Amino acid sequence: AQTVTQSQPEMSVQEAETVTLSCTYDTSENNYYLFWYKQPPSRQMILVIRQEAYKQQNATENRFSVNFQKAAKSFSLKISDSQLGDTAMYFCAFVVFEDDKIIFGKGTRLHILP
Amino acid sequence: GAVVSQHPSRVICKSGTSVKIECRSLDFQATTMFWYRQFPKQSLMLMATSNEGSKATYEQGVEKDKFLINHASLTLSTLTVTSAHPEDSSFYICSARGARGTYSGANVLTFGAGSRLTVL
Numbered sequence: 001a002q003t004v005t006q007s008q009p010e011m012s013v014q015e016a017e018t019v020t021l022s023c024t025y026d027t028s029e030n031n032y033y034l035f036w037y038k039q040p041p042s043r044q045m046i047l048v049i050r051q052e053a054y055k056q057q058n059a060t061e062n063r064f065s066v067n068f069q070k071a072a073k074s075f076s077l078k079i080s081d082s083q084l085g086d087t088a089m090y091f092c093a094f095v096v097f098e099d100d101k102i103i104f105g106k107g108t109r110l111h112i113l114p
Numbered sequence: 115g116a117v118v119s120q121h122p123s124r125v126i127c128k129s130g131t132s133v134k135i136e137c138r139s140l141d142f143q144a145t146t147m148f149w150y151r152q153f154p155k156q157s158l159m160l161m162a163t164s165n166e167g168s169k170a171t172y173e174q175g176v177e178k179d180k181f182l183i184n185h186a187s188l189t190l191s192t193l194t195v196t197s198a199h200p201e202d203s204s205f206y207i208c209s210a211r212g213a214r215g216t217y218s219g220a221n222v223l224t225f226g227a228g229s230r231l232t233v234l
Binding site for chain 2: 107
């Protein structure tokens with residue numbers, strides 16, 4: 001069975017600092033997608049970044065980047081120059097190609113402190 | 115970008131009544147829609163997957179007679195909580211995807227803003 005593990009239930013960092021959120025997953029599949037979703041206090045789920053497993057290059061979206069280590073089944077999210085608006089719950093998620101079911105981790109609550 | 119509208123955002127009902135939540139894809143055709151339930155400070159729990167024109171596939175432990183899902187068109191799926199009880203109070207979120215089998219390019223999973231159900 002596929003699983004997604006986020007080992008950090010909660011984190012706090014000062015504004016403008018860099019923070020890394022951890023995510024590991026377990027699967028026997030070779031082709032899949034990985035995602036980081038953000039859920040701010042409004043509770044709207046927002047896609048932060050997406051990575052295709054067949055791509056070796058790490059995905060980057062402005063201040064957000066990932067460190068994708070396929071062999072280690074690790075998919076961490078780095079937020080650079082953190083901003084107050086980054087305060088949210090962050091979910092790591094995984095889906096196998098051609099599958100319908102996205103599997104979410106339990107989330108990491110991130111607080112950006114002024 | 116893709117937009118999913120979920121309505122109502124908040125609903126309060128009496129125990130024993132039924133409540134319908136709508137999920138609409140506004141600018142794309144959603145072949146697949148997903149319904150989740152989220153308890154406070156917890157992750158999203160997938161309740162069911164619905165494909166347009168076919169019966170929903172429910173996750174283990176989810177009562178299909180309690181949570182009726184209809185996906186009658188490519189832009190609308192509804193979740194009806196029947197004979198609601200206080201334990202059904204929760205935050206319900208829908209999501210929608212265009213083409214099956216891929217999350218590449220513009221085909222991403224888009225979420226509605228969620229519906230908070232309170233059963234008195």
